[in-house]
Amino acid sequence: MASGRYVFRFPKKLIDQPVTCELVSDYGLTFNILRANITPRSEGLMVLELSGDEDKLDAGVQHVEDLGVGVQPLANDVIRDEQVCTHCGACINVCPTNALALNHETFEVAFDPEQCVACELCVPVCPPRAMRVHF
Numbered sequence: 001m002a003s004g005r006y007v008f009r010f011p012k013k014l015i016d017q018p019v020t021c022e023l024v025s026d027y028g029l030t031f032n033i034l035r036a037n038i039t040p041r042s043e044g045l046m047v048l049e050l051s052g053d054e055d056k057l058d059a060g061v062q063h064v065e066d067l068g069v070g071v072q073p074l075a076n077d078v079i080r081d082e083q084v085c086t087h088c089g090a091c092i093n094v095c096p097t098n099a100l101a102l103n104h105e106t107f108e109v110a111f112d113p114e115q116c117v118a119c120e121l122c123v124p125v126c127p128p129r130a131m132r133v134h135f
């Protein structure tokens, strides 16, 4: 069993196509939508977690890419500028997944991209704008 978090960008022509359903029916994957912004007659964006057999996960992701969906692994999309972060802690309470959490040994705020679901809640509360989301 393998899993991964991805950002899917849907071009206009695919907005009304059952692309994610095909990942279930044709590749036996399960998905959990973490965030979605899809508007008719416009481009769409979906953040989702996919799970399934490793081969089928790779094949399913390749399939949606072949259809014309832009695919990026999620971990690459949220970054913290370590030179800018002051470890003030303002982001800790808004992060729903504990991707941002206090390290009780160093008293610094640790960022774990693997736990991040790209909700962007930390972005506006960060005084020096250290958290950046690239979609």
Ligand code: SF4
Pocket: 080, 084, 085, 086, 087, 088, 089, 090, 091, 092, 100, 109, 125, 126, 127, 128, 129, 130, 131
């Ligand atoms: S709010 Fe910004 S500066 Fe403060 S700990 Fe979080 S990422 Fe660092």
Ligand code: SF4
Pocket: 078, 094, 095, 096, 097, 098, 099, 100, 115, 116, 117, 118, 119, 120, 121, 122, 123, 131
């Ligand atoms: S984007 Fe959301 S999940 Fe990711 S670190 Fe910020 S608050 Fe946490």
